[in-house]
Amino acid sequence: MLQYIFFFFLFLLVGGRGRLQTGVSADIESVKVGNISKVEDAVYFHVYYGQTFKVIKNGVDGKSYLLIQDNSRMAARTKYCTARIKSFVIPLSNYSVDTEYFPVSFFELLGSVGNLKGMTSESVASECVLKSYEQGEIHIISKSEPQLLHQFSAHFISNTDQPQACNFASFLPSEEDTPLQRAEWIKYLGVFSNLEVRANAVYDAVKENYMCLTKVAANKSAAASFKPIVAWMNYNDGVWSFTKDTYKLKYVEDAGGENVDASINKITYNISNPDDLDELHAILCSTVDVVIDESYTSDPVGYNVSTFLQTINVEEYSCFTFLTNKSLWRYDKRIQNSTTIDWFDGAISQPQLVLADLVEALFPTGSYTTTYLRNLAKEEGVINIKSEMCDRDSSTAMEPTILACQL
Ligand SMILES: *[C@@H]1O[C@H](CO)[C@@H](O)[C@H](O)[C@H]1NC(C)=O
Numbered sequence: 001m002l003q004y005i006f007f008f009f010l011f012l013l014v015g016g017r018g019r020l021q022t023g024v025s026a027d028i029e030s031v032k033v034g035n036i037s038k039v040e041d042a043v044y045f046h047v048y049y050g051q052t053f054k055v056i057k058n059g060v061d062g063k064s065y066l067l068i069q070d071n072s073r074m075a076a077r078t079k080y081c082t083a084r085i086k087s088f089v090i091p092l093s094n095y096s097v098d099t100e101y102f103p104v105s106f107f108e109l110l111g112s113v114g115n116l117k118g119m120t121s122e123s124v125a126s127e128c129v130l131k132s133y134e135q136g137e138i139h140i141i142s143k144s145e146p147q148l149l150h151q152f153s154a155h156f157i158s159n160t161d162q163p164q165a166c167n168f169a170s171f172l173p174s175e176e177d178t179p180l181q182r183a184e185w186i187k188y189l190g191v192f193s194n195l196e197v198r199a200n201a202v203y204d205a206v207k208e209n210y211m212c213l214t215k216v217a218a219n220k221s222a223a224a225s226f227k228p229i230v231a232w233m234n235y236n237d238g239v240w241s242f243t244k245d246t247y248k249l250k251y252v253e254d255a256g257g258e259n260v261d262a263s264i265n266k267i268t269y270n271i272s273n274p275d276d277l278d279e280l281h282a283i284l285c286s287t288v289d290v291v292i293d294e295s296y297t298s299d300p301v302g303y304n305v306s307t308f309l310q311t312i313n314v315e316e317y318s319c320f321t322f323l324t325n326k327s328l329w330r331y332d333k334r335i336q337n338s339t340t341i342d343w344f345d346g347a348i349s350q351p352q353l354v355l356a357d358l359v360e361a362l363f364p365t366g367s368y369t370t371t372y373l374r375n376l377a378k379e380e381g382v383i384n385i386k387s388e389m390c391d392r393d394s395s396t397a398m399e400p401t402i403l404a405c406q407l
C-alpha cells in the first residue's frame with residue numbers, strides 16, 4: 001500500500017516522467033514510518049508520508065518538497081531542484097531564514113532554534129532569537145550575497161517574490177483565512193525536523209485553548225445587552241478603509257463581537273473629500289464601539305491618540321463611543337527596534353493570545369494584561385523587545401501560553 005502511495009506521489013511530483021523511480025523501492029524496508037502530522041484545519045498545505053520520505057505540498061505557490069530521511073539510501077542519490085519540486089535531506093541539521101515577514105516564533109515553539117544558524121537581518125520580534133544572535137549562534141547573511149545562503153540545508157522564506165535557490169523553502173501561514181489555520185503551519189515546519197510529535201502537541205494545546213476562549217466569549221456576548229461592533233481601520237495616503245482580511249473578521253466573531261457591515265467595509269474614505277469625511281464620521285459616530293487602528297507608521301512609538309484624531313480630522317468627538325468609552329487599539333504593542341511588530345510573528349503562531357486580547361477589548365475586565373493590542377485611548381505605549389527579556393535557553397522549546405479559561 002505504502003509503496004503504491006509512494007509511486008503515486010512520485011508520479012504527481014515528476015509529472016509522470018518518473019526518472020526518480022529507479023533504485024528507490026530497495027529503500028522501502030530500511031526505515032520505519034515515524035510520527036506523523038495530520039492537517040486538520042489549514043487548507044494551503046498537505047503532508048504525505050512514505051517509509052523513508054515525506055512530501056509536503058504548498059497550495060499557495062504550487063511547490064512540493066520531497067523530504068528524504070538522512071538515514072535512507074535515497075538521501076545520498078536523490079536531488080531535485082525544479083520550478084515545482086525540490087528535495088531536502090531531513091531532519092535539517094541547520095537552516096536560515098529570510099526575516100522579511102517571517103514568523104520565527106514557530107521555530108521557538110518547535111524547539112528548533114538551536115539549528116537556526118543564519119538570518120538575513122536582525123529584524124525579528126523575538127527576544128530569544130535576538131539572544132541567540134547576540135550569543136553568536138546565528139549569523140547575519142546579507143541578501144546582497146545570496147551565494148552565502150547555499151551553506152544551509154534549507155533557507156526559509158515568507159516573501160516568495162524573490163529569486164529562489166535550490167535550498168529555499170517557502171513558509172506561508174499568513175495566506176490562510178482563519179487564526180487557527182495560520183497556527184497549524186507549525187506542522188509544516190515540524191516535518192522538516194521530524195518534530196511532528198511536538199508540532200501536534202503545540203497545535204492541539206493552542207487550538208483547545210482558542211476554542212475554550214471562544215466559548216467564554218460567546219457567553220459574555222450573550223450576557224451583554226448588545227454585541228460590540230468592531231472596526232479594523234487602515235489609513236494610507238489620505239484615505240481610510242476598513243479591513244476585508246478574513247482572519248481579522250473571524251477574530252471579531254470568535255471574540256463575541258460583530259464586524260462593521262459589509263456595505264461599509266467595501267468603501268474607502270478620502271479625507272480630502274468633505275462628503276467622504278462626513279460619511280466616515282457618521283459611521284464612526286453611529287455604529288462603532290471598538291476601533292483597531294492598523295495604519296502603518298514609521299514611528300509606532302510616537303503614534304498616539306492625537307495622531308489618530310488628526311487623520312480622522314475631528315475636534316469634537318463626544319459622539320464617538322470608542323473614544324468616550326476608551327476603546328481605540330493598535331496591534332503594535334510588542335515591537336523590536338521600532339520596526340518589527342510581533343503581530344506578524346508571535347500572534348500568528350499563538351492566536352489564543354490575540355483572541356484573549358480582543359475579548360478584553362470587547363468585554364473589559366481591567367484585570368487582563370493584553371499581549372499584542374495596546375489601547376491608545378488609555379495612552380498605552382509600546383513594549384520594546386530586547387534580548388534581555390528572554391528568560392530561557394534559546395535552544396529549548398518555548399511553551400505556548402495557555403490562558404486560564406473557565407466556562
Ligand atoms: C516519535 O516521536 C517521539 C517523541 O518526539 C520520539 O521519541 C520517537 O523517536 C519518534 N519516533 C519515530 C519513529 O520517529
Ligand SMILES: *[C@@H]1O[C@H](CO)[C@@H](O)[C@H](O)[C@H]1NC(C)=O
Nearest residue numbers: 092093094095117151152153
Ligand atoms: C549545514 O548542514 C550541512 C549538512 O549536514 C553541512 O554540510 C553544512 O556545512 C552545514 N552548514 C552550516 C553553516 O553549518
Ligand SMILES: *[C@@H]1O[C@H](CO)[C@@H](O)[C@H](O)[C@H]1NC(C)=O
Nearest residue numbers: 236237238239270271272273
Ligand atoms: C483624495 O482626494 C483628493 C482631492 O479630491 C485628490 O487630490 C487625491 O488624489 C485623492 N486621493 C486618493 C488616494 O484618491
Ligand SMILES: *[C@@H]1O[C@H](CO)[C@@H](O)[C@H](O)[C@H]1NC(C)=O
Nearest residue numbers: 301302303304305306307379
Ligand atoms: C502624542 O504625541 C505627541 C508628540 O509625539 C505629543 O505632542 C502629544 O501630546 C501626544 N498626545 C497625547 C494625547 O499623548
Ligand SMILES: *[C@@H]1O[C@H](CO)[C@@H](O)[C@H](O)[C@H]1NC(C)=O
Nearest residue numbers: 228289290321322325363364
Ligand atoms: C462601554 O464600556 C463598558 C465596559 O467598560 C461596557 O459595559 C459598555 O457596554 C460600553 N458601552 C458601549 C456603548 O460600548
Ligand SMILES: *[C@@H]1O[C@H](CO)[C@@H](O)[C@H](O)[C@H]1NC(C)=O
Nearest residue numbers: 121122123124336337338339
Ligand atoms: C533598526 O532599524 C533601523 C531602520 O529603521 C536600521 O537602520 C537599524 O539598523 C536597526 N537596528 C537594529 C539593531 O536592528
Ligand SMILES: *[C@@H]1O[C@H](CO)[C@@H](O)[C@H](O)[C@H]1NC(C)=O
Nearest residue numbers: 215216219220222223406407
Ligand atoms: C454563561 O454566563 C452566565 C452568566 O451570564 C452563567 O450563569 C452561565 O453559567 C454561563 N454558561 C456557560 C455555559 O458558561
